[in-house]
Amino acid sequence: MEAPECPVCLQSYDGECSVPRVLACGHTACEECLTNLPKKFPDTIRCPACTVLVKFPLQGPSALPKNIDLLRLFPSVSQIKLESGRNFKKPVEFVTRSWSDDFYxxxxxxxxxxxxxxxxxxxxxxxxxxxxxxxxxxxxxxxxxxxxxxxxxxxxxxxxxxxxxxxxxxxxxxxxxxxxxxxxxxxxxxxxxxxxxxxxxxxxxxxxxxxxxxxxxLIEFPWEEFDSLTDDDASRLGIVGMQICEALLNLHKEGVISGCLSVSCVKFDEFENAYVDLIELMETGRNVCRIIAEETKSLRKPVDASEMDSLLVGLLQKGIFMSSEFLFELLKEQNMLVKNDSSKSLVSYSADVWPVCFLLLKLRLGNRFTKELIESVDAKGREESIEDLLVLYTGITEKLCLESELQGKFKLMVEILRQCCCIDPQARPVLTDLWKCNRDLVMNPRFNSMRGLHKKIPGKRKEFCLALSELCHLVxxxxxxxxxxSPGMKTGGKAEEGKVDIDFLGRLSEGKVKSKDIRGHQDSVTALAVGGGFLFSSSYDKTILIWSLKDFSHVHTFKGHQDKVMAVIHIEGAKPVCISGDGGGGIFVWSTTVPMEDQPLRKWYEPKDWRYTGIHALAYSEYGHVYSGSGDNTIKAWSLQDGSLVCTMSGHKSVVSTLVVLNGVLYSGSWDGTVRLWSLSDHSLLTVLGEETPGIVRSILSLAADDQTLVAAYQNGDIQIWRDDTLMKSTKIQIGAILSIVVNGKWLFTGGWDKTINVQELSGDEISLDCTHVGSIPCASVITSLSYCEGKLFAGFADKTIKVYYCGC
Structure with missing residues (x-):
């Protein structure tokens, strides 16, 4: 058998260097580790084994008793069950979510x-x-x-x-x-x-x-101002050309290739700087995909020169320019080429040189450029055959008479522009060469000191062509x-090809959230509890109704209270019971064993004084104590066995409105805006939460706890979330008082005066916590109570009704 060891440092106990000390919760840790554990609150420490807050002596761990039995049983120590009493059953999700926290x-x-x-x-x-x-x-x-x-x-x-x-x-x-x-x-x-x-x-x-x-x-590009520029306008043309090249080079740094350009892709800001518009780039890519898809429907496979002529003319008429490899890639996707293989795309960074070249020619020659270009394509298409398909596309600039049109300062651009239309991408100049060519129109080449420009794009990154992207292929x-x-129609799997799948919500949850009404009370519902296969509901009508969780039918009614019933809880065990508390101070214990009795097993009443306003909350601990939160600002512990008063816990300055028991700690919320933590073993005060903002009083109306998460709901619509007694989140989630709150794993439900049940999702770690609004359920009345169990949400309303919300098809 392995020697017993400290749960913190994992060192074996020896009674000298590693001395086992017993905490109030019954767990043991070595003296040195207990000394070094962080202490967030005075006189308390969180057990490293069960994480329960326990009292810690001022003298330090040396004042705690040694675990002598543990040292005596050195060879064999029974393993401490840290998770005893916890339910390991996989929780049922209220709304199943597909994405992860990282995705969110x-x-x-x-x-x-x-x-x-x-x-x-x-x-x-x-x-x-x-x-x-x-x-x-x-x-x-x-x-x-x-x-x-x-x-x-x-x-x-x-x-x-x-x-x-x-x-x-x-x-x-x-x-x-x-x-x-x-x-x-x-x-x-x-x-x-x-x-x-x-x-x-x-x-x-x-x-x-x-x-x-x-x-x-941005501002639309004024193409009419660039129609038939003179030599005096060379500098302006050069600046615009430089800025277009710089923008595309910056896109290349991000691993993005434009693929094609149109005149609408170039815009101006308020300082007349030329920009490349990303939204227009994507729209241009979509237009190209749409034109190709429409034109190829009626074309033969493979396309011939005249059909290619029609495609090119259609694109040019819309002011769209693209490289040859980009056009061939689109046709390959449509199975319109002779050699339709699955080879890797030829589209690379050099594909952007061609459309930039055509944009510069458009700037220089104006509208005449597009007209002559279309005429050139038509003439070439009538002369060539399918075998000369590449010649058709690469020779379209030959009849533009560039030498005669680009005279003077523009003549320097002729040769490099011709090279840009080369069919071989490797033989084309790069964008930096085009940038230099345009700069020469602005400044004297002898002042050129920009030697840092080179052809290679630095860094290795994933790249994609924007015009060939999946986003541009969306129909x-x-x-x-x-x-x-139909909004509720299921797709049954993958969406039909070519259509956008709009049933995203269907994939978010297993089904739509349905509701079922339960009616029977004669006045406002005040509290709900689930247990033993039943739903228990209390009301101002002085009764507790019991409903079957199978079909939500009425099973039984507990009668006997002389005042409005304010709280109800259910206790599992060999003899399951339901406990209810009323506004007159009465606490009744009812047997829930079938067949149910009409009379309570036992009942008792709180003593009254001039401050007394009745019982507002109930809770139960495994020590056999029933706790009541009262209008006299106290919490009282009662023996479930005979109803005797065990002790009274004082400290709150106003009505104790809500109680929660979890992991050996009793949490009490009050109208004074604080949460007090009490030890269940000796009923001593462990610490107080909510005193960080003195002078600001927000009444706490409901508490909910799950694992190490504590949530408090306030009368102004705020919630505060603590984890391990550290405030992680404070936010307003609704207008008006939150009367009830439930937390179950990652789900948080709130309801109150705004007649809306808000569903939040908790995510994060020990450092940060997110509270995401998932959705809301509009209701017809004020929500007075909430309960959650196995994927079903139960809500009680001021209009006497109860609703059950569940996922259904």
Missing amino acids: ATWKDRILVHDAVSVENGEGEISDLASSSRLFGSLKNDSKVSLLRVASFELDDCDSVLKYSYVQRMMSCLWGLKDEERDELEKIISIMQRGVSKVFGLWGDLKNGVLYLVGEK EVESKELEEA
Whole structure:
């Protein structure tokens, strides 16, 4: 047998160097470790074995008794069951969630708040926004933005009573995207480079169920001002050309290749600096994919020169320029080429040289450039055959008479522009060469000292072509399809190819959140308890009703209270009982063994004084004590066996409104705004929480605890969350008093005066904690009590009803 060892330092006890000392909870640790353990509160320490707060002597661990029996049984020590009494049954989720905490942490800051963007429309009409791919809007600070549609999510007209929060629905929508699409979105949002427009994040249009990418809206490029530039305008052309090259080079640093460009991709800021618009780049890529897909439907396989002619003319008429390898890659995806193999894409950084070259020619020659280019393509297409397909695309600049048009200062650009249209990507100049060519129009080459520019992109990173990305291949869902699609319809697996899967919510949970009404009380419901296969509900009507958890039918009624019943709990055991407390100080113990009796097993009453206002809360400990929180500011411990008063715990300055027992500690919440922790072994005060803000009194109306998490709900709609007695979170989650709160694992439910049940999800670690609003359940009345068990949420209301919320198909 292994020698017994300290649970902290794992050193074997020897009675000399490692002396075992016994704590009040019964566990043992060595004297040195107990000395070094952190002490957050005076005269208390947290047991390193069971994590229960226990009293710690002022003299230190030497004042604690030695574990003599442990030293005597040195060869064989029974293993201490640290987790005795805990339920290891896997909890049933109220709403199952697909994504992880890491996924939420990655995307939460990339989602703009729901009222961050106001949508605009050029014609003032907003009825057709659901079918629009591109929209414009503004932020709260009146900054203009452009919106690009990414995906669709379910509208708020589903049959689920739980109305999911904005963030939750956006997370579900993002989770429904493919991994490649999310990776590309993350890459685009994270780009912060000079000369590239900003992307602020993602925003969901709740009215139309569309998720948009929100980007900076810049000034449209004034192409008419660049029509037929003279030599005197060479410097301006050179500056714009340099800025376009710099923007694309910065994109290359991020591992992003544009693939194709259009005149709309270049914008100006207020200082007349040229920018490359990321949103327009993606829209251009979508337009190319859409044009190719539409044109190839009626074309033969493989395409011939005349059909290629039609494709090129269609793209050029829309002002879209692309490299040969990019066009071939698109046709390969459509199975429209002679050699349709699965080889690696040929699209690389050099693919951006070609469209930049054409943009510069467009700047220099104006509208005549596009007209002559189209005529050149038509003429070449009539002359060439399918075998000369490459010649068709690479020879389109030969008839533009560049030498005659680009005279004077522009003549220096002729040779490098010709090289940019080379069919071999390796033989083309790089963007830095184009940048230098444009700079020569601005300054004298003899002042050139920029020797640090080189062709190689530094660093090894994952790269992708923006125009060939998964986001550009998304097929838009028309508004008609959105209207006809059933919100609750299941896809049964992978979405049909070519359509956006809008049933993200269906994948979020196993089913819709349904509800069932339970009626029987004649007045407001005050408390709920679950146990022994039953639901117990108390009411102002002085009764306790018992309901079956199988079909929620009424089983029995406990009558006998002379005052309104304020609290009810259920105690499991060999002889299960239900305990109820009323506003007159009466505590009744009822047997819940079937068949149930009409009379209580025993009852007793609290002594009254002039401050007395009845019992507000009940709790039970494994020591056989029933605890009552009273209007006289005290907590009383009663023997369940005979109802005798064991002790009275004083300290609160107002009504004790709520009690919770967990891990050997009694937590009491009061209208004085504090939470007091009491030892269950000797009923001594361990510490006080909530005194950090003196002068500010917020009455605590409900407490909930689970494992090492304690949550307090206040009358002003705030909650505070502690872990290991350290305040981790303080936030307002609803308007008005929170009358009841329940925590179960990661789920947190609150209800109160605002007639809404809010569902929060807790996540994080010992350093930080997040409380995420998952959704809300609108109700018709004030929520007075909540209880949660095995994936079902029970709610009591002021209008006499009880509702059961559960996941159903």
